[in-house]
Amino acid sequence: MTAQTDALRFEPYELPQTLASLRAEVRTFLRAECTSFSAVHRSNSWDAYDAAFSRKLGERGWLGMTLPKAYGGHERGPLERYVVVEEVLAAGAPSGFHWIADRQSGPLLARYGTEEQKRTILPKITAGEACFCIGMSEPNSGSDLASLRTRAERSDDGWVVNGQKIWTSHAHQANYMIALVRTSPATDNRHEGLSQFLIELPTSGITCRPIKDLTGRAQFNEVFFEDAVIPHDALIGTEGAGWKQVVEELAFERSGPERYLSCYVLLSSLIDVIKDDASPASLRKIGSQIALLVALRNMSLSVAGMLNDGKDPGLQASVVKDVGCSFEQGLPELAQEIVDLEPTLAGHGIDYQQVLGNLVQLAPSFSLRGGTPEILRGIIARGLGLR
Amino acid sequence: MSELRNILEESVARVFAEQVTNEFLSSVEETGWPQELWDTISELGIPQVLVDETRGGMSGTWADAYVVVRRCGYCCLPLPVPEAILAGWLAERASIGLPAGAAGILPHAVPASNISGDTLTAQISRVPWGRDADYFIGITTAQELVLVARDGVDITGEENLGQDPRDTVTFNQTPVVQRAPINLPADSIRWLCALLRSAQIAGASSRCLEIGVQYVGEREQFGRTLSRFQAIQHQLAVMAGSLATVEAMAASAFRTMDIHGIATDGRDAKFEIAAAKCRASDAVEPITRIGHQVHGAIGFTYEYGLHFLTRRLWAWRAEFGGSGEWAEYLGHIATQQGGDDIWGYITN
Numbered sequence: 001m002t003a004q005t006d007a008l009r010f011e012p013y014e015l016p017q018t019l020a021s022l023r024a025e026v027r028t029f030l031r032a033e034c035t036s037f038s039a040v041h042r043s044n045s046w047d048a049y050d051a052a053f054s055r056k057l058g059e060r061g062w063l064g065m066t067l068p069k070a071y072g073g074h075e076r077g078p079l080e081r082y083v084v085v086e087e088v089l090a091a092g093a094p095s096g097f098h099w100i101a102d103r104q105s106g107p108l109l110a111r112y113g114t115e116e117q118k119r120t121i122l123p124k125i126t127a128g129e130a131c132f133c134i135g136m137s138e139p140n141s142g143s144d145l146a147s148l149r150t151r152a153e154r155s156d157d158g159w160v161v162n163g164q165k166i167w168t169s170h171a172h173q174a175n176y177m178i179a180l181v182r183t184s185p186a187t188d189n190r191h192e193g194l195s196q197f198l199i200e201l202p203t204s205g206i207t208c209r210p211i212k213d214l215t216g217r218a219q220f221n222e223v224f225f226e227d228a229v230i231p232h233d234a235l236i237g238t239e240g241a242g243w244k245q246v247v248e249e250l251a252f253e254r255s256g257p258e259r260y261l262s263c264y265v266l267l268s269s270l271i272d273v274i275k276d277d278a279s280p281a282s283l284r285k286i287g288s289q290i291a292l293l294v295a296l297r298n299m300s301l302s303v304a305g306m307l308n309d310g311k312d313p314g315l316q317a318s319v320v321k322d323v324g325c326s327f328e329q330g331l332p333e334l335a336q337e338i339v340d341l342e343p344t345l346a347g348h349g350i351d352y353q354q355v356l357g358n359l360v361q362l363a364p365s366f367s368l369r370g371g372t373p374e375i376l377r378g379i380i381a382r383g384l385g386l387r
Numbered sequence: 388m389s390e391l392r393n394i395l396e397e398s399v400a401r402v403f404a405e406q407v408t409n410e411f412l413s414s415v416e417e418t419g420w421p422q423e424l425w426d427t428i429s430e431l432g433i434p435q436v437l438v439d440e441t442r443g444g445m446s447g448t449w450a451d452a453y454v455v456v457r458r459c460g461y462c463c464l465p466l467p468v469p470e471a472i473l474a475g476w477l478a479e480r481a482s483i484g485l486p487a488g489a490a491g492i493l494p495h496a497v498p499a500s501n502i503s504g505d506t507l508t509a510q511i512s513r514v515p516w517g518r519d520a521d522y523f524i525g526i527t528t529a530q531e532l533v534l535v536a537r538d539g540v541d542i543t544g545e546e547n548l549g550q551d552p553r554d555t556v557t558f559n560q561t562p563v564v565q566r567a568p569i570n571l572p573a574d575s576i577r578w579l580c581a582l583l584r585s586a587q588i589a590g591a592s593s594r595c596l597e598i599g600v601q602y603v604g605e606r607e608q609f610g611r612t613l614s615r616f617q618a619i620q621h622q623l624a625v626m627a628g629s630l631a632t633v634e635a636m637a638a639s640a641f642r643t644m645d646i647h648g649i650a651t652d653g654r655d656a657k658f659e660i661a662a663a664k665c666r667a668s669d670a671v672e673p674i675t676r677i678g679h680q681v682h683g684a685i686g687f688t689y690e691y692g693l694h695f696l697t698r699r700l701w702a703w704r705a706e707f708g709g710s711g712e713w714a715e716y717l718g719h720i721a722t723q724q725g726g727d728d729i730w731g732y733i734t735n
Contacts, residue, residue, distance in 0.1 A: 283718025
């Protein structure tokens with residue numbers, strides 16, 4: 001095996017049997033909790049904002065699981081968190097409130113945050129009382145993130161931030177934003193001079209304007225910074241090292257169970273619609289997708305195992321996201337090949353039709369958030385030694 | 388990764404890389420069974436990877452076997468080494484000692500009614516390297532492992548797309564030289580050969596990607612290497628993604644064999660095996676399509692040798708059940724479990 005394809009290796013990683021009881025506990029809790037949620041609501045899963053539900057997860061110790069006990073965390077392994085996230089997503093439990101905080105902001109702060117940031121913020125994350133948003137994209141900086149222009153300048157009062165972020169999910173409801181901004185002018189190396197800040201919301205000088213998406217909901221935002229002053233100690237990690245920190249953060253984002261479970265409610269309602277009278281052709285189509293789902297799960301577990309062992313699975317994580325994205329975008333199409341029912345708006349038709357209607361509309365966003373296939377394939381190609 | 392697995396992978400890779408060149412593969416298509424290579428591989432004990440050390444084996448796991456079988460696919464090894472590994476494992480399970488030489492695996496359950504006294508009468512098709520087998524091994528519908536003599540069988544030679552022998556073997560009151568009960572489902576050989584093929588597909592696919600990556604780094608058009616074109620980069624990245632799904636699923640299925648084995652009822656490795664073969668078979672289309680496309684016409688020539696891999700991939704995709712058969716099995720499980728419980732089944 002050459003070095004290039006070796007870098008793409010996914011060693012099998014089995015979840016320890018000891019996690020079975022945790023899984024059962026979470027599943028039982030979710031079965032009871034989710035009966036009150038409609039199927040179409042469950043199909044929004046990690047986008048659905050529900051502060052009360054997040055607090056309940058926090059009360060049970062299922063948020064910020066890997067964070068240090070000194071800061072309210074539980075010091076449980078990443079694999080325990082993995083099991084909880086799998087169950088939450090498979091159940092379609094509303095996770096939008098805590099999602100970003102639990103997945104990436106908490107670990108980022110635990111690693112790079114100041115003592116004060118850790119002491120004040122991490123306990124809120126583990127309690128399910130802090131909603132985070134990610135201030136990365138800008139109107140002229142999408143995939144080309146390093147070209148961003150929002151800047152922070154040091155003054156006696158703190159950092160003065162000017163510029164604009166966009167596509168910021170939940171910014172209008174969030175308690176905090178972690179923003180990547182420029183703290184020194186761009187040089188030939190565009191990755192230098194970027195820094196991350198922990199910004200409390202609302203803050204004077206910061207305005208959020210929700211953007212209505214094609215489904216009619218307004219979940220993401222434009223965020224304007226006009227001489228917004230944030231404290232000196234809002235800096236996360238090292239001034240100028242923001243790019244490196246963000247790249248690490250994205251590795252958490254790219255390979256989790258959300259890469260194969262964000263359409264799970266559609267798959268399960270599809271199975272329920274056809275289960276009593278499935279043709280061999282339908283069984284084949286479904287079976288083939290299940291094989292792909294299980295393969296993706298194995299890949300994702302392998303990445304979780306590498307993270308657990310302190311390795312850098314950046315390349316494999318990109319592969320998981322690329323393949324996972326194709327899989328998830330394909331599911332609404334597959335469903336329509338198998339069951340010829342019209343996708344409907346919420347409140348019309350059977351559950352399956354409503355879930356389909358929702359996900360048909362959401363599917364284009366799957367390949368836009370957190371790295372497009374175009375970017376991911378570039379990363380994979382680099383891993384193959386092609387660029 | 389275990390020590391044994393590292394050593395195995397390295398030694399197998401070395402021997403195969405030295406011996407199994409394109410010239411060698413061409414010559415085997417002309418002259419058949421490469422006895423010398425078979426002897427070398429046998430002397431290294433590779434077919435005994437799953438046999439206990441006390442009986443001259445390596446006491447390896449299925450996860451160890453995975454790296455060997457994968458490597459057989461990677462090199463297009465024109466010998467039934469995966470089948471030999473399986474034969475060794477089956478014989479252990481039934482406490483039967485295997486004779487020297489190559490085992491011809493009977494790919495389907497043998498109807499018990501075809502055995503009369505201590506002889507077998509049956510016509511069995513698609514037996515890998517049937518013509519070169521020193522004996523045959525199969526499982527009957529009465530869950531017996533049978534070892535059948537080579538003498539007097541009638542063989543009609545056929546090959547798969549990869550030009551590997553898949554013969555029709557006609558037994559006519561042929562002596563069953565050994566038989567013993569085996570606590571495995573009667574169709575286990577079909578399941579386990581499907582598992583082996585998933586690993587071979589993983590290996591051959593990985594080689595396809597490597598050759599493709601190498602070629603586009605050398606070939607120039609419009610004043611630059613093909614690897615500089617984003618369209619080419621993205622095709623190979625997609626291929627790498629497909630490959631990853633095959634590898635991850637196959638490796639997991641082998642591992643599940645170590646944990647749960649294969650059984651007549653209860654939790655076993657069947658779900659993972661079906662998923663592994665289904666996924667591998669599904670991935671053959673994009674992998675061979677892109678593998679050929681990035682090569683242009685040169686990859687379509689006999690001389691270049693990409694076809695040694697791709698013809699085998701097209702054959703292995705269908706052998707021991709194609710995507711459709713295994714997907715249907717998985718689809719049945721999904722609909723029997725229902726939308727909520729299939730998740731519990733997958734995570735169990």
